[in-house]
Amino acid sequence: MSTRRCATSSNRLLDALPAKERDRFFADCTLVDLVAGSVLYEQGDRIRYVYFPTESSISMLATVDDHSTLEVGMVGREGMCGHALILGGDFASLRALTQGAGAAWRTDTTTFRRHLENLPALQPLLDRYVSILLRQLAQTAACTRFHxxxxxxxxxxxxxxxxxxxxxxxxxxxxxxxxxxxxxxxxxxxxxxxxxxxxxxxxxxxxxxxxxxxxxxxACTCYRFDLEVYRHGMTARARGPGSFRHQRALAGPIRTTDA
The missing domain is CATH 1.10.10.10 (Winged helix-like DNA-binding domain superfamily/Winged helix DNA-binding domain)
Structure with missing residues (x-):
């Protein structure tokens, strides 16, 4: 993976941080190019890096009996990969596979945990994201069963x-x-x-x-459910100027046309 630098993150989570905290976080990040099909970590691996996609997308896969695999979540520029660290864990609960090639901000586990302690806005922001992600994972399980x-x-x-x-x-x-x-x-x-x-x-x-x-x-109603959960979850406590603009949806406005 080659490294590049750019002026803005284009990751909605990091963009939602106050400017000073965002700058401090970026100072310890590297912008890497993720290659389609590359495995960031297997289920059960110790997490070495946290990824915040800007152009890339990452599939989260659950493995059953070492044979069957199913995508249970997808992460793009609205989120991050390595959420177990936010909950105090060290190991990946799901396999992380690069689905769409492109850039992502990357930081190592030790640095990420230090920022969780020292950047006041980071932990509450990521707590809200994890809550959203868990709801979306549960919705995907129901979707797989019923739709x-x-x-x-x-x-x-x-x-x-x-x-x-x-x-x-x-x-x-x-x-x-x-x-x-x-x-x-x-x-x-x-x-x-x-x-x-x-x-x-x-x-x-x-x-x-x-x-x-x-x-x-x-599409099934789960698509709109995911958008609504993200929008409401990320804006529940966001009151700063422009925060709704940054966090309103995964990649743009929610469409409500049904025909």
Whole structure:
């Protein structure tokens, strides 16, 4: 991973810190490029680094019986990876896999814990984020159990678009089946249905979202639930100038069009 420096973080959590605390935090961070498909840590590994994505996205995966794996969460510029440290833990409870390549701020565990103690605004901010993340993880578990593949696929595509900040992105059917925990034939059927309704265009490992509003209407209610939980959770105690602008949603305004 190569390092780069830039003037702003473009990570919503870090942007929400007071300027002086943000500058102190950045002084001990490195901007790294995460490579798609790279494993940041396996489930049960000791956490060495904390990541705050700016352009990249990270999938959080649960492994069952050392064979089956399922994506239970996705982190982009709205959040961070390494949340166990906020709760006082040392080990990763989930596997962290780079889903979308791009930049992320990285700091080591020792430095991160020192900042938790010395930066007054950091711990309360991250406590709120962890509370939100746990609710979203629980919602994903319910979504996997009760919602059909097509609606779950639509939700996943919207979540990915939010973090990729682009209408088109590369993804294979094998990867989608892996993320959603279903057989490839289920992904083929669901993607074909969305394409026939002209919501997406899928060809040879590349997906383009053609109609964002109609895709939201086709997704399960869990997508909007995640946005609302983040917005309300992160703005509950934020009263500073511009804080709502920084924290209102994962990647932009919440759309309410249902048709």
């Amino acid at each position: 059909v593949v097509e609606k779950r696929l639509a939700r996943w595509l919207l979540m990915t678009q939010d973090r990729a900040q682009a209408d088109s992105f590369d993804v294979t059917q094998e990867f989608l089946a892996f993320m959603l925990g279903v057989r490839r034939v289920g992904i083929t059927t669901a993607a074909s249905s969305l394409q026939s309704r002209k919501l997406i265009h899928y060809r040879r490992g590349s997906i383009t979202i053609l109609n964002r509003d109609r895709l939201e209407a086709a």
